[in-house]
Amino acid sequence: MTGPVIGPVTGVELGILGQLGLVLVGVVVAVTVPPAVRSRASGSVSVLLGAAGAATGAAALAGREGVVELPTSLPLGHVALQATPLGGFFMLVAGGVGLVAALYGIGAGHGPSTSRTFCAAFPVFLGALQMVPAAGDAVSFLVAWEVMAVASTVLVLAEHAARAEVRSAASWYAAMTHLSFVLLLLGFAVLAGTGGGTDWASLSRVDPGSPSASVAFVLLAAGFATKAGVVPVHVWLPRAHPAAPSQVSAVMSAAMVKMGVYGVLLVTLRLLPGGPSWWGTALLGAGAVSAVYGILQASVATDLKRLLAYSTTENIGLMFLAAGTGLMLRAHQVTPAADAAIVACLLLVASHAAFKAALFLATGSVVHASGERDLDRMGGLGARLPVTGLAFGVGALGAAALPVTAGFVAEWALLQAVIHGARPEDRLVAVIMPIAVTVVALTAGLALLTFVKAYGIAFLARPRSDGAAAAVESSGSMQTAMISAAVAVVALGVAPGALTRAASSAAGVEPGSATLTGVDLSGVGASLEPLALLVAGALALAVVGAVSAAGRRQRRPVELSWGCGGVRADPRMQYTATSYAEPLARVFDDALRPERDVVITHAAESRYLVERVQFRQQVVDLMETRLYHPGLRLVDRAGTAGRRLQNGSIHRYLGYSFLALVAVLLVVTL
Amino acid sequence: MSGSEAGVNLPALTVALSQVVVLVVLSPLVIGLMRTVRARLEGRVGGGLGQPFRDVRKLLAKEPIRAKGTSWLSVAGPLVLMASSLVVCALMPLLGTVTFDRMPDDLFVVVSVLLLGTVAVALVGLDAGTAFGGMGSSRHMTIAALVEPTVLLAVYALSIPVGSSVLSRIVAARLEDPTSVFSPVSLLALLALAIAVVAETGRLPVDNPATHLELTMVHEAMVLESSGRDLAWLELGSWLRLGALLGLLATLLAPWGVVTEVSAPGLLLAALALSVKLTVAATLLATVEVFVAKVRLFRVPELLAGSFVLAFLAVTASYLVAPG
């Protein structure tokens, strides 16, 4: 597979070739190694693959260059792989996530995730994921994209035998991901037709102001948005994430959806820089809607993985919002704030990758240990799964954008960019920026509630089911994977300087005078040093702790401290995830429209005596029921009507052929 | 305070530490004052100014109990709340606008640190595993989530004239040009911020701090299960938040007295000015509280939507009525 490379091989080229080789090795290992050690052997290869991707990405970010051209048997010419700083950033993110997910997969080995198909598809998925940002022309990009889509569909299907909903989720996913592919194909075709070639250089010859550029932008943006899970094409996310094994969900959510963001940045920054202002506005609008809708759905979700999936939609929305802000401000010549917004977008990408990986892996560990995915049946897991609880807690802090995590730095950067973007001269900008601040703020507030709910209900208080009560901590490699993701969340938050510099070079903007521990958005005159904040907090905590310890009075253990005057604590008295989100669901009743069902059973003796009250609440995705179901019903009806054309009679089929022949002859002669 | 600057930025350290000390002393007094004002207006005698101090001293000395099934958070949560409140006190430019170069008192950062404390209390409420703890926590977080847009928009509005969200620069600009305090932008933003502060610190009409009925509790419901020094930290931590936020409002409205350069008499005068401002603000708030009733929980979003619109108007007013 590795083609003839001419001349000395650079480090980046070696890295790309190494990744391709490791994919091959991974597949061979998965097919040949016996089941007992398959997951370990295949997992180790995937770990190496992820590490190779991260290293190559880092090298590309540092400015190293390299081009690898591979001959293919397709009639499309060769596949060109080339590393750029922007691509390198995303390759680094994908590699890092792949590494921890693969490490987790080693220990999670049981059931369908040790099957031959699964073990072969995982390295292929990782490899394709890491090759998408390395693609040097439209054809290679689409090839890598399609391999990524197919491999991930196979992985989503891993547990299809055990759970029926997996099949439906996989078909939703397959349909949406191919919709994305078709849109991208059309978009690139428009660009290639105008530019006269499929390599990036030819595509970027298209004038961004021309109508064909706008058509291509709309097609490409829609395609990338579908992959990224932006509302209203997000419907596959809350289905596919709960269906897939946790390490796959982690890679899909933390890395794969980011390729949509990469695509948008590739088109708007590299291929068609300087597009009209409405491009940015459109991205911003789509991002704002996704952010609010995603977090609202997440805040009322009770399935932990569904909650995380909707939170992904929210975060992708924020990234689109940041990218859109950057583009719009660039079009209006507010360059410093625009640069800050694009850097903020990349910071969001990296921080989301870190905390979402930690959250999904920890969730996987919870499911593994307790067999429960429903938050309403968890509780008290913090004491039973201390490492998982720690990883989830740190991830949740990041997702809630609290100091001092990576999420906090990213959100701070985004807010700074937005508040420095408004200039009253540009009316549209002046109107949009306050709305953007509102969206970011509302999203942040609801994310806070969502993750307090997720952590508090799952890990604190008393277990709400037998599964949760009997949970035991998962294996060593899973713990290592979770903890390394959690460490990344904190490390990127405490020392964001290096990341900011990387993001600046990836976005091609002037990096501020950043130190290792500080972010300096010099363009907008704002700086942040989370380490100083951490030191201050630690000092305060130490002082309070010292005063506290001076009391020296031991805590007396009791059954129940007050318990509303009760004598025993029943786990059923606790608030559940549903009840926790109830006030919020009421406030946003019009936007969520939850289906509530109250059944009251009266006692036989008198209808004034109530025997039992049953309450059921379900929040359905309105986009799905209002937008997709009518469309699907229409297609269904057309299909039923079409079926009448075939009744199995050979005479009818021959008749069709005959009619077709006559029709063709008529067309030719007339 | 950050490692590389230890000992260099002495003025900023002085200001930060004196702010912490002054607020730790003043905040319980503010609570005592508010309770006394309330009591007098209702025809009662009240516990006196020093009662909160005596409460905290008593709680610190008492034996804390620990219910079965609670986690480390029941112990750590109160400490985190207290620490976050202390950091907020240190960050805000209530006595002087001298800050650390590496740790500017960016309002977004201040809000995040405050939220860390909010989350800590909410988790303490959930950790108890009782019905009321969860109820309080859920309501508390719902309110916190809905307050967030108001707060950040108000911050945005305040930052527009200065071009920065750093608090000390905002206060310094107000000191230089006192008329800017009474611009529509500033007044609307402060009004919005005041409602947000009332909601965030659990005062009437959002939450009744003196309620004895569990069903109406928000903040009190979360701390029901805490005792001894844990409760002491929870109480003191929330008092400090109230003190700091009231102080911030008062300082933004009347920036006089805040020093721009550190000197012992200047700081003393600033502390005196701060206590006067806090006295006025607390008396005002307590008086208003006597005359309003707690609104239903599901009417709170209405109040917050109103404050949000005010903040929004503050932002737009900066474009509308102050051209150029």
Added chain:
Amino acid sequence: MSESMYAQLVGLCAAVLLLCAVLIVWRRSLHGQIRLLAAQGWGLGVLVAVLGIHEGDGQLMIVAVLVLALKGIVLPRVLTRATVTDNGDLREETPLINTTASLILVALLMMLAYLVSRPVQALGSTPPVAAVPVGMAVTLFGFLVLSTRRHAVSQLIGFLLLDNGIGTIAFLTAGGVPLVVELGVSLDVLLVVLILQVLTSRIRAEFGGADLDDLTELRD
């Protein structure tokens, strides 16, 4: 009056007008709304007076006094009389859109007002022109109140809000209208309100309430 003080006074008046309009949308109590309307009338009067002093225009000063008297005192009185006879039912209990949603709509309408007044801004960058979007916003809020409230008096309030908004725009852009026109318009408004007040009290005497939803059968 110095230029900066003039700018600040115009800004302050505009802010008062806007704030009163928002609070009218916010509050449910009809009495509260009427008081706010009175305050807004005062704000408009002061705004006209400020413009008059700055322009040195005596006629504008007369108009200011007129506006103050009519919108600050007379109309609120008339409205209060319309509600006083109401048997304690002084709240807009069930508006068509709930208050939270109306408030968010208000924020969006504000933005809309700001966007659509872009052509007016081309007139120059004087303080009154910068405040034109406020007038536009008040007009839009008035329309919102008019179309979403059920109570007849609330609708009247919405109508007056609309009128105040139009007046604000006129004073800010054209430096006011000729005295005669202003007089005519004011009398018109007064007449409309008086007629409506009489109508409301008659309706109430006849049907016992002024909720517009009960009045759908009044076709003939």
